[in-house]
Amino acid sequence: MPDTHSMTVAEAMGSIPAVIGERLGTREFARCFSDAGLQSDFHIQTGNYVPEVALDRFLHSAARSAGDDFLGASLAQSVSVQDYGVWGDYVLEAPTLLSAMTRASSIIHLHADNDTLKLRRRPKSVRFEYGFAERGGKGYRQIAMAALGPLTSIPRYFLGQSWKPQKLVSI
Template identity: 30%
Template sequence: MTPTSHFAPVPHRLSSGSPLGSTPVICVVALAGVPAFVRNTFGDGVLQRANEAALLDIEAIEDQDCFIPQLTMTTFAEAVAKQAGEEFFGLKVAPALSIANYGCWGQYILGAVTLGEALQRAVATVGFHSKGDVFSVVVADELVRVSYGSAAKGQPGYRHVACGSAGVVLSICKLFLPEHWRPLRIELDIPKPKRPQDFEDIFQCPVAFDAQAVSICLESHRLASGPARCTPRALITPEDLARSRVECLTLTGLQDIIVQQIWSQVLSGHVSIESAARSINTSVRTLQRELHREGTDFRSISNAMRTKRACELLRQTDASITEIATALGYSDSAHFARAFRHATGMAPQEYRLLGATANNGHARSDVEDQPSHP
């Protein structure tokens, strides 16, 4: 394995002068298992208030291949820390995080034959997990430095992301190495805390601070190690990733970002322009103005996303019209039926019946494909 790094875009954070379309996003599976950890450790109240701060029910969508602005992730983590009185919440949750819970991307990485191949898979496909993050591997002499640079760096709450990132990268190594293995050291790109020993106790190795990126350092011969457990490998290809998730490099405009945010909201059951605006660190008025410049508006996008999801649920589930209306955040089934008829030209039940008789859903409305990202 030769020295290699920077297969993904250089991380960047949104400043006051940045175009809204440059907002960094991340797949919500980065928070998989975190809501349950918060509930079990700190209680339902802390989880509820963190969701309220993020303006999104993370637990409702944590297993979906959808994307959220990284600001939503840091806001959620910082809210947990404040509500629980746990300054380094990210350190506390780090041992519970695993690449195995990262959906199809995690399965693709863990389908590798060796640790070296797994890390190269992560480097080459990080764009299916986030926009703006960097996954890199550098080999020098007998040392390997596996680094993760997050676009969330600089945001309030980033210290939690740094610790969590270390936990996830460490989990990749542990799934290929003996149980007794420990890193040579871990480097974190956060200021040295008052109690650095707490970090070494959690990670069970030396920890350095004020680094350029989050890094796990290990011996180079470890790259040849195969999976630590004899489990069937998932046969996942980059093409499978492309079918399951949008390639984040294609999210180049504000509308692209908002489509992803609204789709996450639709899956969680509550659509809000206030939530969308806050997630990209802007005001509702500015968001509306910028969308108008791109020839669209929040209502049109949200209606299209709701209709797309409704079509999926009508075709692929036996849920009642009332259940679907509730899942999509409508006040009642009549409101949902009116909105659906306006978008597709037919009633929900009519669409379902027509789809059942038309081979493999040929009765789909054109609106399902607009926008096409999710």
Template identity: 25%
Template sequence: MTSPSVVDRALRSAGVSRKVLREVSGFMPYAIEAIVLEKVARAVGDRHLGARLGHAFDYSAYGPYADYVLGAPTLVSALFRSQQALPLLHPGSSIQTSAQDGKILISFCSSLSSVVGHRHLDEGAILVVCHAIRHFLGDDWAPEWIELTGAPHARLHDMETLIGAPIRTGADMSALALRMEDLMRPNPQPVVGGARLLIDDLPALMGLSPLRSVADTVDNFLRLQLIAGDTSEDGVARMLSVGPRTLQRALRAEGTSFREVKARFNEERARKYLSDSDLSIDQIAGLLGYEEPNSFRRAFRNWTGQSPGAYRDAGKKVPALGPGVARAQ
């Protein structure tokens, strides 16, 4: 929808690079996504970039999550499934339902109302929900109305044309309105295998490890920050859109600290680098944020009882062959 250079500038403004996106698997903080979208939207002059992205989104890209939702027997059960499984896609976000004017209002809450650019994500999410509903109600279905945050503006008519429904502004959250009688609409074409999926199956099928604690979240963002070259406490706090003291308090409540989480992370990465790469010990020390290689060597010996060199050499030893196995001459 725009040039790579515009996107690159937006990524840099959020402290992220394409290298991070290519090389690391994990959760990208919603706040970072919001900043990127806001920068791109301003560059191209599109007030509703998020909604356009949501409208163009291919729901099947969610893989097993989409199969799980679209394998439900009815629309109401599909909405329930999407509510329950959403944390696997967007930790901290929620889909909420309420009754209004005789209709069901389906709202998306990202908990990011204080972050510039959050409306792009919120509007986009509601348009993605529309894709799931159309699986049950047909491609010609349109919401009774759409609710958006913010005030009316001159280009609102363009959005109404895109969505095919009237828009109400000034809402607390982005939302869509659905007729109550449509909730029990049966699935006209259940996704093959979707009916057999359970929510407990999804993390493994999606290749995800759900973030169950602040310590898990810090570990995830350390992986992102390692590529960016900043694994400091301040750097991780920025990725989480909180201050260092707030992060410290949250970790303390779980009985740990940033130093302990980072030490576990560094030990895991150091073991893998020594076993699976040809990086020198000095290079590994630098990657993990040690200014002095000797500091890394002391830390590694405390973790494992071995020096990094001895650990690497032990991993390269040829295992003893079992009985009856002839050595190649």
């Protein structure tokens, strides 16, 4: 049986390729795509899916090329759930923050087939847990940091841009 990898929508990269291209230049940018086994135009092909392992390799290569162990954190500022096309639109069309988070959790499989997104309600807080299916790769650190952008964009959409999470935990 062939080894299969988890897939995600191409829109998951949002503006990250443009930011990386601007930072690294054309030649290094192309090398990062090559290292990942991707065609350089994959991110603009709406409705297409790509292997998550390729995104992991792309961000690992970009961080290495930039010499920046925290590249993913700076990329988080460039990505929002609003970049995710119909999936993101459906999440943000919810009437409340809690219902938006519930929607995102219940339809994550349409965005990324094996990722998880769990909503855990506590008496005085709500915890949103994201699990990237290919978390064993070299670029997972960058993926995890970059994912903060879309995850925090949902509460910010409802509560304002100044909202900040109380705590961030890597699971």
